[in-house]
Amino acid sequence: MNEPTDPALFRVRVHLVDSNPEIWRLIEVNADLTLDRVHTALQVVMGWENAHLHDFEDLDPRARWKPGQPEPRRWGPALLSEDDESMLPDEDYTLRDVLTEDRPLFYEYDLGDRWLHCLALIEALPMAPADNTVTVIRGERRCPLEDSGGIDGYEELLESVADPGHDEHHEHAEWVARMTGGPVNLFDPARFDKNATNKELRRLFPRTKHA
Template sequence: MLCVRVGLVGSRVEVWRLVEIDASLLLDRVHAVLQVVMGWEDTHLHAFADADPDTGVRSGLSGLSGPRRWGPGFLREDDEDLLLEENITLGVVLSVDRPLFYEYDFGDQWLHRLDVIEIRSAGPAERRVVVVRGAGRCPLEDRGGVDGYEQLLMVLADPAHEEHGEYAEWVAAMTGQPASQFNPALFNPDVANRLLRERFPASGPAAQ
């Protein structure tokens, strides 16, 4: 089992999760895990990379050739160098000295960094994925990435702002609740773990 910290990169609003995850999960299943634990809606494209997409920097891989990316097969129509995410497990591309990057929504560019905190043996009936703790609710989708989300929070916090009413209406439409109830610091690991139990059983093959 890998104890992994998943953090949203570049955000001044702290959004992170500490997750225990089976290293044998294929990356396409890891994508499904990250959607649940972060709180995304899985309505946009995604890809994994062993280098920060913004800097190209790789850690612990100096002996290998250029940066590698993994994603769903249909993306190879536009990127012949893309490797298939369903052909490789998390433990092969993520280790203590080797972070992994996960980009969700190529327009808004929500970038996540995965770092291994600890590696331990797993019990025979242990759940394959568990959220230990975390901070910050998932940003709202289609908000213009990190900068757009921070702008949203700034306007919501200022009732005198000329766009406050417009932003509040948008948040209410997206969440189904009044904007006054929107709490960017709120994260409930119990909700995430309930969803994970449905998708990833304690033993047997990963849920499809």
């Protein structure tokens, strides 16, 4: 891990890989937040419910490692790292330790549906005592519904719900209503509430005080 350095905010663009239209967020996050806390932040930032396992990787899991490239690394919660010697405990590494401008970080949530997120470092900014630990600057579209079957399953779900003539429209509309706790006509996949998200981030991540 790196030696301690001046407090910094990382401006990071997060997008859900293969989402179309793209689901993305631009955030600012304390560079010294440990990865287990970054996981918590990403759950709020994206809108997930923290109901499944996760891991981090610094090599795109869809790509194959090639000789001459830096050795790939993986980080995860104790539940996974204790049973997998190749996985490092995410509580022991900070975002500063693993994310650079020339090498993005990949965050996978729900190892069944495999929601893959790419975190790209845009820039590092000086962090002042009054700065919040995590803030969403901008973003578009809500994240998919939990357990909707990955990107392909979610896209099929949206198509069937939007088409009353679809063979699975009624079944899927009922499922969406159960998952969201409200009428399906109020479900808007294009809506992202930045203010509500930042309010929840303030609750979970009080401001960091620096000496």
